[in-house]
Amino acid sequence: MLGAEVTFDVALPKIVWGWLVSTNMWAKSIATGTFLLGLYFIKKYPEQDSFFRKWVPILGLIFIGITLLVTVLDLHHMFRFWKIFAFAHFTSAVTLGAWVVSGFVIILLIAFWSWVTGNKKLFDKVMIPGFILAFFATIYTAGIMGEATGREVWVFPSEMISMLLSAMIAGSAAFLIVDAIYGKVLKENVRRELGYILFGSAGIAAAMFIGELFFAKMHSEFAYKVVEQLAFGEVAPFFWGGMFLTFIIPMILVGIANENRKYHYAFLGALSAIVGLWLIKHAWLIAPQTLPLS
Amino acid sequence: MKSIKPLGGWPMRLGFLVDLSRCMGCMACAVSCKAENNVPLHSWRLRVKYIDQGEFPNTKRHFVPLRCNHCDNAPCERICPVSALHYLPNGIVNVDHDRCIGCASCMMACPYNAIYLDPITNSADKCTYCAHRIEVGMMPACVVACPTHANIFGDLDDPESEISKYLQQHRDVMVRKPELNTHPKHFYVRGSTVALDPLASERPEGYTLFTEVKFLDHIGGN
Numbered sequence: 001m002l003g004a005e006v007t008f009d010v011a012l013p014k015i016v017w018g019w020l021v022s023t024n025m026w027a028k029s030i031a032t033g034t035f036l037l038g039l040y041f042i043k044k045y046p047e048q049d050s051f052f053r054k055w056v057p058i059l060g061l062i063f064i065g066i067t068l069l070v071t072v073l074d075l076h077h078m079f080r081f082w083k084i085f086a087f088a089h090f091t092s093a094v095t096l097g098a099w100v101v102s103g104f105v106i107i108l109l110i111a112f113w114s115w116v117t118g119n120k121k122l123f124d125k126v127m128i129p130g131f132i133l134a135f136f137a138t139i140y141t142a143g144i145m146g147e148a149t150g151r152e153v154w155v156f157p158s159e160m161i162s163m164l165l166s167a168m169i170a171g172s173a174a175f176l177i178v179d180a181i182y183g184k185v186l187k188e189n190v191r192r193e194l195g196y197i198l199f200g201s202a203g204i205a206a207a208m209f210i211g212e213l214f215f216a217k218m219h220s221e222f223a224y225k226v227v228e229q230l231a232f233g234e235v236a237p238f239f240w241g242g243m244f245l246t247f248i249i250p251m252i253l254v255g256i257a258n259e260n261r262k263y264h265y266a267f268l269g270a271l272s273a274i275v276g277l278w279l280i281k282h283a284w285l286i287a288p289q290t291l292p293l294s
Numbered sequence: 295m296k297s298i299k300p301l302g303g304w305p306m307r308l309g310f311l312v313d314l315s316r317c318m319g320c321m322a323c324a325v326s327c328k329a330e331n332n333v334p335l336h337s338w339r340l341r342v343k344y345i346d347q348g349e350f351p352n353t354k355r356h357f358v359p360l361r362c363n364h365c366d367n368a369p370c371e372r373i374c375p376v377s378a379l380h381y382l383p384n385g386i387v388n389v390d391h392d393r394c395i396g397c398a399s400c401m402m403a404c405p406y407n408a409i410y411l412d413p414i415t416n417s418a419d420k421c422t423y424c425a426h427r428i429e430v431g432m433m434p435a436c437v438v439a440c441p442t443h444a445n446i447f448g449d450l451d452d453p454e455s456e457i458s459k460y461l462q463q464h465r466d467v468m469v470r471k472p473e474l475n476t477h478p479k480h481f482y483v484r485g486s487t488v489a490l491d492p493l494a495s496e497r498p499e500g501y502t503l504f505t506e507v508k509f510l511d512h513i514g515g516n
Contacts, residue, residue, distance in 0.1 A: 004488045004495035007355075008344035011336065012407060016398045076396025076416040080376075083395055087376040094375035094399050149369035149474055150405040220473070221493050292492045293407035294343075294360050294470075 015289050020074040022282035031063035032138040033171025057112035093143030104133040138167045151288035153226040168201035173270035180267035195254040195266050206247035229287040238283035245276025307385040309450040309479035311457050316444035319357035323436035330435035337410045339421040345495045356489040362408040362421035363478035369403035391417040
């Protein structure tokens with residue numbers, strides 16, 4: 001600071017992308033995370049695949065539906081949404097995302113039809129394209145963040161890995177919750193493995209957040225100020241709430257659950273992770289928008 | 295300055311230069327821009343920021359006109375999902391209001407806060423260097439209105455243009471945020487960090503000269 005202050009200026013737009021965009025990222029993590037993990041468990045435990053063949057399309061369609069709904073609601077011209085297909089501009093990660101998610105919805109509909117009709121081979125045929133589309137549906141938001149040159153913290157190199165870890169956290173937590181609600185239909189080894197995935201993903205994601213935000217060298221003054229906002233500013237309650245609920249509490253509860261075979265702790269840990277994930281995504285989204293760019 | 299040229303190249307590359315030593319903060323440019331382009335209340339294509347520096351009696355005031363930088367490597371153009379933001383052959387980054395879907399990605403991408411969502415049309419909008427006036431051979435409205443000729447506008451590719459000569463004759467030419475690789479075509483002469491870096495000055499809440507509003511919570515008509 002050079003002993004200077006702005007004495008006259010116009011009012012600047014503050015939060016342009018708000019809770020609808022946070023919800024978009026959160027719901028997409030659940031949809032793609034359940035799909036990616038669902039494929040893994042179907043392949044690894046074919047004797048228990050009925051649970052995953054049922055819940056992969058149901059959870060996927062519900063949460064990708066929420067993603068699409070909030071995306072369209074956030075548009076200031078929601079009835080022009082079709083233009084993203086008619087006038088597609090493929091340098092934009094927004095465009096690529098719209099196309100990839102549309103493809104992913106088709107795969108989910110096929111998976112749903114496969115479950116309804118009991119035709120397992122139908123889902124098996126679309127597993128590879130489904131994996132590819134779910135993977136890119138998970139990470140395209142990192143592309144949008146990378147293109148958002150004005151908001152530097154979004155442009156961190158590990159954003160893509162962070163999105164994948166979010167999907168793993170959300171996917172494993174969602175399956176643990178469904179399993180608990182429907183009377184523990186999964187065998188113990190699958191439930192334990194879901195717990196380990198949640199534990200591991202939360203641990204790695206927390207380490208990345210802490211390492212990148214607090215131990216790494218900030219590449220600009222703007223990025224440094226954003227980290228100040230996250231840690232001590234107006235979004236700090238979201239950030240620290242998210243850190244505890246998404247990473248620390250689930251790790252403790254899932255750890256207890258798997259160690260002592262008391263799986264209701266895993267259910268609570270999974271709930272905590274799902275709630276916390278929204279908070280931390282919201283903090284991440286809002287913080288760079290609280291600073292003036294001009 | 296590296297240019298992202300289309301096949302066949304640009305016929306010209308229009309740019310802006312503000313000599314900050316000439317600007318006296320009269321706002322004629324901002325008012326003429328509003329009138330010329332029907333810019334609604336609470337929205338600005340061009341604004342002039344006042345920054346006071348130092349302590350009495352050793353104080354100085356900086357006036358900084360801020361508008362779209364019409365970057366050669368424009369992040370807003372790259373992120374726009376429907377090409378509503380696009381390059382014109384003269385280097386201007388233009389907006390197609392009818393094409394815009396109102397996703398605000400361009401507002402997130404622009405590092406200069408130069409784009410707004412028009413609360414009436416709900417489409418993104420910004421300074422177009424008065425492309426409609428240039429098309430018929432007129433200067434942008436802000437250039438005409440400036441009483442001190444602080445705004446200098448012209449073809450950067452023409453070595454005989456006033457802007458090119460100004461750039462050649464002055465050593466203290468600055469652009470905003472050059473580290474972001476956007477290659478702005480908007481230059482400042484006799485600028486300073488205080489004037490051009492938004493984080494080099496405080497934005498105190500509630501006691502600016504004419505307004506107490508620091509941020510708009512409501513964006514556009516959504």
